[in-house]
Amino acid sequence: MGRVGVLLLNLGGPDKLEDVGPFLFNLFSDPEIIRLPFRWLQKPLAWFIASRRTKTSQENYKHIGGGSPLRRITEAQGEALKEQLKDLGQEANIYVGMRYWHPYTEEAIALLTQDKIEQLVILPLYPQFSISTSGSSFRLLERLWQENPKLQPAEYTVIPSWYKQSNYLQAMAQLIAQELDQFPNPDEVHIFFSAHGVPKSYVEEAGDPYQQEIEECTVLIMRTLNRPNAHTLAYQSRVGPVEWLQPYTEDALKELGAKGVQDIVVVPISFVSEHIETLQEIDIEYREIAEEAGIHNFRRAPAPNTHPVFIRALADLVIDSLQKPSLKLSQVTQMKKKVKMYPQERWEWGITTSAEVWNGRIAMLGFIALIIELVTGRGLLHMIGLL
């Protein structure tokens, strides 16, 4: 076996408050995050939404120490994984490739090319696949390697999602059990799984398997936990005016409170590291909503971070993938059969020439309306609450 590398993919987060604006611009510039029919509108809209959101987002980051801990934790996971692999007899270099902030995926690719990695395992740090997370990073890798084939290692394999991995399930069950046991009556506590949401259209129109994987993951964690507790699954972090997967976390909390539930353990299920959506959104915002709803005893299971059983899960995934036939990026998108990744598969209204002409005209009108709205502060986006 040649020189082995593991590329850990994650979203990235601003290291300090000044990074928040450019980080948000990168995020909203991604067509897998905001799916628009016209590519040229992506950057102006990204700039616009990022500018509107920066201040609120900065306030949120201030609550968690002025920046995201994601880089530090992901790098610590990488170091622990390297050690664990070594203990299991597998030497490997670990690289961290973030999608929207440093260290960018491009930086990781440059490093692993420089290190002459011959066999690469691509491991997204998202247990479940979504077009907007792992899908976006896979798309970027495909593009980087198409643009410069010399950057592609001799051999590589992708792990598309891994929410069924037994040590991952064990780690989650242990983290939940540890919180339940802080209550006087652990079996009476309600377990509240809070998954990151995505727009409903991703699942229903674009075929994103995310919701199905989240639901299955919840069942598997409950089975591994093997306790009698009642549980709920809801979706957090909605952005913008369109409908996202439901029930929304805030509504589900209010409903439980109304039913008289007083003790809960919230389990962040789409994340393997602490970050703004656990430390600020769950620990501060949702806790407040829960308390107002009468849920007085609110605890949260920590994200797996560098929990040894979780690190063992990552190591097992790497070793298994090196022993199995390799899986290519193109196979992953083919495997998720009906998944419409942007922009390789276009929305239906964009595929004929006349439709393209009309799309262009309508888009031009929309862009003019957006500029007028930016200048005057009045218009449709204000009316629907996006601005």
Ligand SMILES: C=CC1=C(C)c2cc3[nH]c(cc4nc(cc5[nH]c(cc1n2)c(C)c5CCC(=O)O)C(CCC(=O)O)=C4C)c(C)c3C=C
């Ligand atoms: C606007 C659409 C968004 C979709 C769709 C989305 C999906 C998605 N995101 C994560 C995980 C993370 N998101 C993070 C930050 C973040 N995400 C969005 C928007 C969407 N996410 C925004 C606007 C932000 C910035 C923070 C904010 O202003 O609210 C992060 C990084 C957090 C950090 O500590 O910096 C992660 C991680 C998942 C798992 C997911 C879909 C499954």
Ligand SMILES: [Fe+2]
């Ligand atoms: Fe997000």
